Amino acid sequence: xxxxxxxxxxxxxxxxxxxxxxxxxxxxxxxxxxxxxxxxxxxxxxxxxxxxxxxxxxxxxxxxxxxxxxxxxxxxxxxxxxxxxxxxxxxxxxxxxxxxxxxxxxxxxxxxxxxxxx
Numbered sequence: 507x508x509x510x511x512x513x514x515x516x517x518x519x520x521x522x523x524x525x526x527x528x529x530x531x532x533x534x535x536x537x538x539x540x541x542x543x544x545x546x547x548x549x550x551x552x553x554x555x556x557x558x559x560x561x562x563x564x565x566x567x568x569x570x571x572x573x574x575x576x577x578x579x580x581x582x583x584x585x586x587x588x589x590x591x592x593x594x595x596x597x598x599x600x601x602x603x604x605x606x607x608x609x610x611x612x613x614x615x616x617x618x619x620x621x622x623x624x
Contacts, residue, residue, distance in 0.1 A: 531580050537608075538576050545569050548619075561622045568618035575611035579604035 511519050531538045552565040582604040586597045 527577070531577055535576070535580050538573070538580065541572055541576055545573065555623065557622055564618055565622060568615040572608070572611045572615050575608050579608050 510516075532542065548569055549566055552562050555562075557565070583601055586600055590597060
């Protein structure tokens with residue numbers, strides 16, 4: 507039987523597994539690495555431009571939403587690949603929908619940055 511961790515130990519283990527997931531995504535997904543690179547470049551810019559605090563928060567949040575969406579899409583793809591490596595209509599549709607979510611998050615980030623900076 508698995509013992510449930512509680513208190514601070516649960517937080518420590520949750521943090522460990524979260525970091526493990528970020529590392530796995532970074533090592534296995536080129537798109538995630540590219541988005542992290544964009545984040546590393548644009549976040550300092552968000553702190554250098556003359557915008558309000560709320561606008562700065564929106565600039566950073568829009569980039570983080572892209573990463574969150576990419577992580578969820580990667581999780582869906584990995585699960586689909588585990589279930590079946592055969593070409594399957596519903597698995598293909600699930601992957602396409604996850605990809606569409608990433609695309610929409612990217613468009614949101616572009617729209618946010620262009621709207622605030624220009």
